[in-house]
Amino acid sequence: MKRNRILIIHGPNLNLLGIREKEVYGSMSIDELNNEIRRFAKEEGVDIDILQSNHEGELVDTIHGARGKFDAIVINPAAYTHTSIAIRDAIASVGIPTIEVHLSNIYSREPFRHHSYIAEVAVGQVSGFGTDSYLLGIKGSLNHLERHNR
Numbered sequence: 001m002k003r004n005r006i007l008i009i010h011g012p013n014l015n016l017l018g019i020r021e022k023e024v025y026g027s028m029s030i031d032e033l034n035n036e037i038r039r040f041a042k043e044e045g046v047d048i049d050i051l052q053s054n055h056e057g058e059l060v061d062t063i064h065g066a067r068g069k070f071d072a073i074v075i076n077p078a079a080y081t082h083t084s085i086a087i088r089d090a091i092a093s094v095g096i097p098t099i100e101v102h103l104s105n106i107y108s109r110e111p112f113r114h115h116s117y118i119a120e121v122a123v124g125q126v127s128g129f130g131t132d133s134y135l136l137g138i139k140g141s142l143n144h145l146e147r148h149n150r
Contacts, residue, residue, distance in 0.1 A: 011078030
């Protein structure tokens with residue numbers, strides 16, 4: 001049986017997890033988060049690749065490059081959630097089921113964070129569960145793939 005491949009994308013400023021605004025984003029570093037994601041993926045029998053970038057164009061290029069290589073994308077677009085039509089269009093263009101994740105509940109924060117350009121092209125969205133948002137996003141993408149590959 002073919003193993004599912006999921007691309008995990010961390011957007012801008014997530015390289016500073018554990019350092020910046022711990023009251024919002026928690027104290028886990030990005031390396032610790034990536035280790036948790038890898039552990040969970042191994043338990044679930046899924047292959048993953050992980051990328052973090054602060055550069056919108058690199059994120060767009062990565063999404064484009066996922067065609068034919070990945071079955072799903074789990075993305076935390078971070079601040080680009082609220083500003084990037086380019087990332088939104090990249091996701092729409094590749095046709096790969098995508099789950100949007102956020103560490104914090106973006107709807108309980110500043111009003112400018114309440115709109116997501118990504119949500120309308122994503123299969124689903126998970127926000128507010130801290131680092132578990134990524135694990136829930138992986139689980140959601142696997143459930144989606146199972147339902148649609150029967």
